[in-house]
Amino acid sequence: MSDVHERLRRLLFVVPYVARHRGVTVDALAKQLGVSREELLRDLELLTMVGRPPFQPDDFIDLHVENDQVWVDLDQRFSKPPRLTGPEAAALASAAELLRPAAQTALASALAKLEKVLPAQAKRLYRELGSAVNARSLASEELGVLTRAVEERRELEFDYAGRGSTAAERRRVEPVEVFNHRGQWYLYGWDLGRGSERLFRLDRMTAIRRTDRAFSPRSMPPARVPDPAERGEVRVRFTAAAAPYLRERFGAEVRELADGGVEVKVAGEERWLTQWILSFGGEAEVVEPASAREAVSRAAMRALEGTR
Amino acid sequence: MDRTERLLDLVALLLDAHEPVSWAELKESFPEDYGSGSDEATERKFERDKAELLELGIPLTYVQGDEDRKDGYLLDRGAYYLPEPGFTPEEMAVLYAAGSAALASGAFPGRHDLQHSLRKIGFFAGGELATPRVRMELGAVRETAAVPEFLEVLWAAASARKWVEIAYHSPKRPEPSSRKVDPYGLVLRRGVWSLVGYCHLRQGLRTFHVHRIRALKMNTSKPRTHDFEVPADFAIDAHVPHAPWQWRIEPPVEVRLELEGPLVAQAGAHFPDARVERVGDRLRVTLTVTLLDALLKHVLALWPQARVISPDSARERFRDLAQAVASRHGGKA
Numbered sequence: 299m300s301d302v303h304e305r306l307r308r309l310l311f312v313v314p315y316v317a318r319h320r321g322v323t324v325d326a327l328a329k330q331l332g333v334s335r336e337e338l339l340r341d342l343e344l345l346t347m348v349g350r351p352p353f354q355p356d357d358f359i360d361l362h363v364e365n366d367q368v369w370v371d372l373d374q375r376f377s378k379p380p381r382l383t384g385p386e387a388a389a390l391a392s393a394a395e396l397l398r399p400a401a402q403t404a405l406a407s408a409l410a411k412l413e414k415v416l417p418a419q420a421k422r423l424y425r426e427l428g429s430a431v432n433a434r435s436l437a438s439e440e441l442g443v444l445t446r447a448v449e450e451r452r453e454l455e456f457d458y459a460g461r462g463s464t465a466a467e468r469r470r471v472e473p474v475e476v477f478n479h480r481g482q483w484y485l486y487g488w489d490l491g492r493g494s495e496r497l498f499r500l501d502r503m504t505a506i507r508r509t510d511r512a513f514s515p516r517s518m519p520p521a522r523v524p525d526p527a528e529r530g531e532v533r534v535r536f537t538a539a540a541a542p543y544l545r546e547r548f549g550a551e552v553r554e555l556a557d558g559g560v561e562v563k564v565a566g567e568e569r570w571l572t573q574w575i576l577s578f579g580g581e582a583e584v585v586e587p588a589s590a591r592e593a594v595s596r597a598a599m600r601a602l603e604g605t606r
Numbered sequence: 607m608d609r610t611e612r613l614l615d616l617v618a619l620l621l622d623a624h625e626p627v628s629w630a631e632l633k634e635s636f637p638e639d640y641g642s643g644s645d646e647a648t649e650r651k652f653e654r655d656k657a658e659l660l661e662l663g664i665p666l667t668y669v670q671g672d673e674d675r676k677d678g679y680l681l682d683r684g685a686y687y688l689p690e691p692g693f694t695p696e697e698m699a700v701l702y703a704a705g706s707a708a709l710a711s712g713a714f715p716g717r718h719d720l721q722h723s724l725r726k727i728g729f730f731a732g733g734e735l736a737t738p739r740v741r742m743e744l745g746a747v748r749e750t751a752a753v754p755e756f757l758e759v760l761w762a763a764a765s766a767r768k769w770v771e772i773a774y775h776s777p778k779r780p781e782p783s784s785r786k787v788d789p790y791g792l793v794l795r796r797g798v799w800s801l802v803g804y805c806h807l808r809q810g811l812r813t814f815h816v817h818r819i820r821a822l823k824m825n826t827s828k829p830r831t832h833d834f835e836v837p838a839d840f841a842i843d844a845h846v847p848h849a850p851w852q853w854r855i856e857p858p859v860e861v862r863l864e865l866e867g868p869l870v871a872q873a874g875a876h877f878p879d880a881r882v883e884r885v886g887d888r889l890r891v892t893l894t895v896t897l898l899d900a901l902l903k904h905v906l907a908l909w910p911q912a913r914v915i916s917p918d919s920a921r922e923r924f925r926d927l928a929q930a931v932a933s934r935h936g937g938k939a
Binding site: 302303304305306307309310311314315318330331332344345347348349350351352359375376377378379380381382383384385386387388389390392393394395396397400401404405407408411412414415417419420423426427429430431432433434436437438445448449459465466474475476477478479480481482500501502504521523525527542543546547548549550573574575576577578579580582583584591592594595596597598599600601602604605 | 608609610611613614615617618619621622634635636658661662663664665685686687688689691692693694696697698699700701703704705707708709714715716717718719720721722723724725726727729739740741742743744745746747748749761764765777778790791792793794795796797817818836841842843846848867868871872874875876878899902903904906907908909910913914921924925927928929930931932933934935936937
């Protein structure tokens, strides 16, 4: 995308925006436009030179910065931004697919309204491009219950089957954030039963119920999905066949082996680790500690005996 | 005059004009830009400016005059200004939350376009829009520094229908190979962006992981001419599966699994596109599998809550995989 194109798009938005938010601060406007303060000031300077020929004083856009606030005299010509272009609408529509499971109906009607305000030419491009990006996430409709509870700050109750556990347990949680990591949906919140912050995977939650109990948000560290690629104490070796994938996932932290395989050190609790090793079906081997090695061996033997 | 400034002046002039603006008037209004030099050069310059404005969605047309009005350029004001789309708060919330999450992820194709459309739809919203509490992280691979930039080029190339040349590093080969690809589209699955397109070298549709692209160049000649058209029957969803066992590598096999415990409720997430049947408190799922080992490894990790029921060949292979893990860890059969 050329700089002129990008800048022009921004400037055609700035004038109507400032006309609607008169006296907006330079910093707030820069944030809204996603540019640096310096870049914005250069943009505003350029705008003061814009007008219509023959460029008499009244022909210029009357824009000025005073006490770090931006003002523009109502300019009828630039009272509203231009319509969305085909690619703009298509980018929004493809991003919106992320939340389709959460808001099937609202999304469908929103996209219909979006299409309605597109000029004919843009509509064609929008339809063509609309199918070019697919970021649809897989999730149950319950995702919508989660996002609403987070927004409205209402406690949630649900049955949760932790990784590898055989029975689900009822949990009461103050939901703080919904997030998607590696295509997997998670809920982050304060677990009232456990008295600490917890991360829950949506696909392990059942019988989700939004209660009427309101809560005020606590101060909590940002949500993080545990990353096995973080240095841990479990040494795992992978065959040459599996190695390329490990190099991508672990980056510089893999140790190359003479046989073309790699070794990594991973973190994670035993149950998770066992399942992870099993999912490589013989391409992975725990070297140490012995306890982790035995856990994998036991699980594999049980699976073997269970299929006789 | 600076080109951005000239283009803005042009919009200001045309938005103000109540009758068509002739080429002669344009030359007079912009003497330095359109008024000097050969006719051919100035006309070409104006054509480029016009194309830029059209790309920004500015409804500029040339009208043939008649007895009442002269020939000239006209900007259709009715089609220029963004009308209020009239989103309900819920509609606004889903667009805004999803759009913001995609932007904040740092890797979404068309992020400039997305930024602009979020701004435009937010234009009529009263007050500040609440910070959405939805987030997205890719999280699948370590080295993703080049991904956002590549996605942007691929988005531009897919929009403009221009081919791209990529240096692609396949894990199966030691050296990157150079490929010319018509980019049909981009797919996000499990935190990985893939490019689907027509590969000139292989003469067929191929899928490339964007993080494995080492260099990328878009054909810049004739930017406003399409290099290719996407076939009408192309469906991007069919090319990048949701689950690894759906990669089309082997002839399709019907595999039946049985699930129990908490997995029963999670079947949809673990086994997309499966046909399910309840048997007491268990669930039978039937899957069409084109990469058997990928499914069996997944089942092995879930065992004993998931078991292979049929066919026998899949049960045997499952035993082989379990045996392989056991042997490597000193387990005795």
